[in-house]
Amino acid sequence: MADNDTGTPHAAAGTAVQKSVPTQTVAGTAVELSDAFVNPGLPPHRARVTDTDPKKDKQAERRVYTLFYASIVGSVLAIAAYSVFPIVPGDSNSVRLNTVFLGLGIASSLLGIGIGAVYWAKNLMRGDEIVEMRHPTRGTEETRARAVEIFKLGNEESGFGRRTLIRNTLIGALIATPIPAIVLFRDLGPRSDPASALETTMWKKGTRLTRDPTGDPIKASDITLGSVFHVIPEGLNDVEDKLEQKAKAAVLLMRLKPEDLNELPERKDWSYDGIVAYSKICTHVGCPVALYEQQTHHLLCPCHQSTFDVTNHCQVIFGPAKRPLPQLPITVDAEGYMVAQSGFHEPVGPSFWERT
Numbered sequence: 001m002a003d004n005d006t007g008t009p010h011a012a013a014g015t016a017v018q019k020s021v022p023t024q025t026v027a028g029t030a031v032e033l034s035d036a037f038v039n040p041g042l043p044p045h046r047a048r049v050t051d052t053d054p055k056k057d058k059q060a061e062r063r064v065y066t067l068f069y070a071s072i073v074g075s076v077l078a079i080a081a082y083s084v085f086p087i088v089p090g091d092s093n094s095v096r097l098n099t100v101f102l103g104l105g106i107a108s109s110l111l112g113i114g115i116g117a118v119y120w121a122k123n124l125m126r127g128d129e130i131v132e133m134r135h136p137t138r139g140t141e142e143t144r145a146r147a148v149e150i151f152k153l154g155n156e157e158s159g160f161g162r163r164t165l166i167r168n169t170l171i172g173a174l175i176a177t178p179i180p181a182i183v184l185f186r187d188l189g190p191r192s193d194p195a196s197a198l199e200t201t202m203w204k205k206g207t208r209l210t211r212d213p214t215g216d217p218i219k220a221s222d223i224t225l226g227s228v229f230h231v232i233p234e235g236l237n238d239v240e241d242k243l244e245q246k247a248k249a250a251v252l253l254m255r256l257k258p259e260d261l262n263e264l265p266e267r268k269d270w271s272y273d274g275i276v277a278y279s280k281i282c283t284h285v286g287c288p289v290a291l292y293e294q295q296t297h298h299l300l301c302p303c304h305q306s307t308f309d310v311t312n313h314c315q316v317i318f319g320p321a322k323r324p325l326p327q328l329p330i331t332v333d334a335e336g337y338m339v340a341q342s343g344f345h346e347p348v349g350p351s352f353w354e355r356t
Ligand code: FES
Pocket: 282, 283, 284, 285, 286, 287, 301, 302, 303, 304, 305, 306, 319, 320, 321
């Protein structure tokens, strides 16, 4: 072994050398620091009270299965709440009761399983610290056999097979927990004929156009040039399924200069003196199209920015919507109030329904 120019000893080829910081380094010379940290190892193992006292162990076991029982009760409560406190249309108190009890049931169900599992792991499963060295995953037969062995050991140490009451209540709780989702999602399921439900709205010949939400009828003379009205059909506030009907029948009413309107020949008489009415339900996925740009006569859906050109029978000029907003044919009655000539001539809302 000979010294080099910097005074650091040379190592023989293939010999690992841990270099220490030279007391004097030359500017520009790379220095490899020695490992500054020493593995501190694990702290001494402290036995838990459940490890040393069989009574405490039994007590902990009782707590765990009680929590799993509570989870099952929570799931049952959630299902019961759904039928005992049904949502009555128009009754906000029923919505509150339904939400509170459903929420309490689902929360107890999830918390029961969560807290029970953590308590079980912390107090009853084997608690000594172990170190497992990392190594490449080889997937050989030997490794797989070892995995099975570890699984069996884990089963033995956790008491999953031995503590049958805990195991069975946990399985019961896991089975019961998703059940409330069935009743919740049932309402989202398709009706027997969803298309027909969307094809018809409250609009029919002679229905007055009224202001949203007051229900006051609108005279043609109230609608000034450039204005926009949010409109609902007359009588909507009196029907039982008001929200469902409004979700289909909401309309936007605008007045433009008649010469600005580029109307289709077959729809020439669908407007009245520059006043046009279009469905407010976006043909993309059904958000309310609520923004009207007075200067450009564009309607903008705030959800995904679909833009409709009112001057060109609400054609889509930007965004993901695939078809124009449906137009409501309108006119005025003998008293000068705006009325519908008929219902919509095509389904309102997302285009999906049009194709069913
Ligand atoms: S719902 Fe209107 S753009 Fe998507």
